[in-house]
Structures are given as structure tokens and as C-alpha cells.
Amino acid sequence: MDISSRHVGFIGAGNMAKAIGKGIIQAGLLDASHVHASAPSQTNLKDWASWGAVTTTDNCEILELCDVVFLAVKPHLLERSLEQLSGRMSAEQKDNIRTGKKFFVSVIAGLKLDRVTEVLEKQLDVSPAYVIRTMPSTPCMVGEGICAYCVPSNKREIPEYSEVVERIYAAVGRCKKMDEMHIDAVGGAFGSGTAF
Numbered sequence: 001m002d003i004s005s006r007h008v009g010f011i012g013a014g015n016m017a018k019a020i021g022k023g024i025i026q027a028g029l030l031d032a033s034h035v036h037a038s039a040p041s042q043t044n045l046k047d048w049a050s051w052g053a054v055t056t057t058d059n060c061e062i063l064e065l066c067d068v069v070f071l072a073v074k075p076h077l078l079e080r081s082l083e084q085l086s087g088r089m090s091a092e093q094k095d096n097i098r099t100g101k102k103f104f105v106s107v108i109a110g111l112k113l114d115r116v117t118e119v120l121e122k123q124l125d126v127s128p129a130y131v132i133r134t135m136p137s138t139p140c141m142v143g144e145g146i147c148a149y150c151v152p153s154n155k156r157e158i159p160e161y162s163e164v165v166e167r168i169y170a171a172v173g174r175c176k177k178m179d180e181m182h183i184d185a186v187g188g189a190f191g192s193g194t195a196f
Contacts, residue, residue, distance in 0.1 A: 009066030
């Protein structure tokens, strides 16, 4: 599958988001101009800009410009990062979420898929939203990671989206789909296992 026409955005531009974004660019999956990152300040965005990625401090720009949106914020910041976006989104943007033309990838440690989806739908005032939960390991930062992911159990799986996630994570390691009940265990094993 060719994903080169897609625009991939990150709400949250910290270390794990950087690893994934840089991996996408270095692997040649996307031109750097198709990779977008948002953060509250320029601190984390400097590296992104040096790779040629599009940077912003406005999360609404990510929703407007990208069809794959990574939620890469700390768990306690999810609601805050999406606040007030609903009123700024056009009807077309909301329709793109409802109809599945735009989907979300959660990189938020410890938050179950249902919770991320609930917050997203509430804050953006749109339903349904399609979210894939991922649990990448720290070695993704050096291109040797393992990523487990799961799709919503209460919605029809969209195989194309799973394939996009697998292609993206292949740029920073290996990727495996599994049931959500196993995701946290995999994250614990591969996240801390590298220390031993």
C-alpha cells in the first residue's frame, strides 16, 4: 500500500512522537512536508523543523491538514490538548472523522481505547471517531522497537488503517496486532525489558 499521499500529524511532539515522525521521514514513507507536529511551545518542535516537518502550536491545524492523527500526549493532558477544538472545526472536518476519512492513533500510555475514544468524541463533538491504540517500546527511538496495537472491538475494523499503522511502525521496528487486554502487558515487557 502506498501511503505517500497521506498527511500524518502528531498532537504532542515529545520523544516517542519524535521517534515515530523521524522514522517516517528517514524511511522515505512520506515526504517531510507530509509530516506535521504540534506542541504548546517551540521547545520540542525545533527538531521536527530541522527534519523539514511542518510544525505548529495549534492542534486545530493538525486536525485540519492531516488524515492520520497521532495522539501523543501524556494521559493527563489528553482532554486539555483537545479543548475548544470542536468550535473551530468545520462541518467538513467533522464529517471526515464521522465517515472514517480521518482516523486517530493513540500513543498514550495506560489509557484504554474506549477512554481515548470517549474523550476524543466528547471534546471534538463528533461521533463516531475511529481510534487505533498503539503501545510502542522505547527502542523505537533507535529504530529497533516493538509496537503492539489494537483496533476497536465495538466497530468494524478498517483494514486499510491497520495497514497504515503497520507501515508507519515498520519504520521504527516491528508491529503486531493483538487484543487490547494484552497491550499493557506487552508494553511492560518490551518497555522495561530493554533495561535488563
